[in-house]
Amino acid sequence: MADKDNSTPRVYLFRHGETEWTISGRYTGVSEIPLTANGEQQVLSTGRVVVGAGKLVDPARLARVFVSPRKRARTTKVQVTADISEWGYGAYEGLLTAQIREARRAQGLDAQVAERLDRLIATIRAIQGPNMHGEAAADVVLVAHGHILRAFVKRWLGYPMEMPLNLMMSPGAVAVLSYSHHRVDEPALMMGVSLPVQHKE
Template sequence: MKVLLIRHGETTWNIEGRYQGQEDTPLSERGRKQGLLLAEALREIPIDLCISSPLQRSYQTCRFCADLHGLPVATDERLTEINHGSWEGVLAGDIAKRYPTEFALWHTQPEKVQMPDGGESLEDVRRRARAAFDEYAAKYEGKTVLVAAHDAVNKAIICDLLGLDMSHFWQIKQDNTCVNVLEYTGGTWRVVLLNSTQHLGFLFSGIEQAGL
């Protein structure tokens, strides 16, 4: 069983450095173009089914790919981005001023952060994403599944599948519309491809987004 795990295309909040979390932000014009380039790159790759976060930025990115394969897109709430609590909709610089201790901890020891005012921790994200992936592995043996999610979700599940705890979160990079290939065989997951962006015209990007 294979998972083609992708991140959504760019949004205007990505450009601004504004924390999105579970806010349902749309793709920017460049994000739509990125999604179409991704879809074209995956046109000849056999895909059996498509599953997406219900947030429109991931769903639309997945839809571009699914349309070229004549497939529907199922949604899974467990793939929704981390709930940033009261940080959602706020610029990274403003969060750093209002929550200096928590913001610094998020970028140095993210596994210790519980997002304020009802937000999630990375452990919360890891648990729900892992439950989803365990279900996919059990249900879709021999299939190739396209999964469209988000920066924090992708980082958390990749760390988990590699046996890394959430202290390694920032050691994984996920660019907009990147492709990761994960294989499940004999009870073991392995990473075959990580953060591929060749469909965008470069081997790797120098882009560092602030709203993460």
């Protein structure tokens, strides 16, 4: 991000760490699948690298943290919201993508998810809109799940849910959204971010 854009609010998307079902590729909606030991380490490692004073996610710049109500994403001192929870897969729970994709589309389930995400995006933009030049802390963190975060990016950018936009996000990873030209009506996906320089003390 160019220096002139450093004050533009950001939305950080954190995916929860690895579970047994992320390893096998199974859909995990409402099932409470715990993180593996490796998944716990992924989250801790990511946090140590990117969260803290002077780091990519600086708590002094945060206005809000939204977390899915699922145990694998939840932490303390955050606002838990069902708007960013993974959708319920019902009979699809535990199945693979190839077994599900067409049936979901036929049932119109994606429209319900789009409505939830649009509501959350409106909340975020209401927080960030008045602070497009760093007037107040306005960064937002979302901690959730792979599928819902990929859907969130589509809706953030104004794309319909059915648009084929292949996005990937590893367990324990972070992605960044922001705005072009300090304008709340120009949402953007940051293709890459440089980490702040850490000076040795």
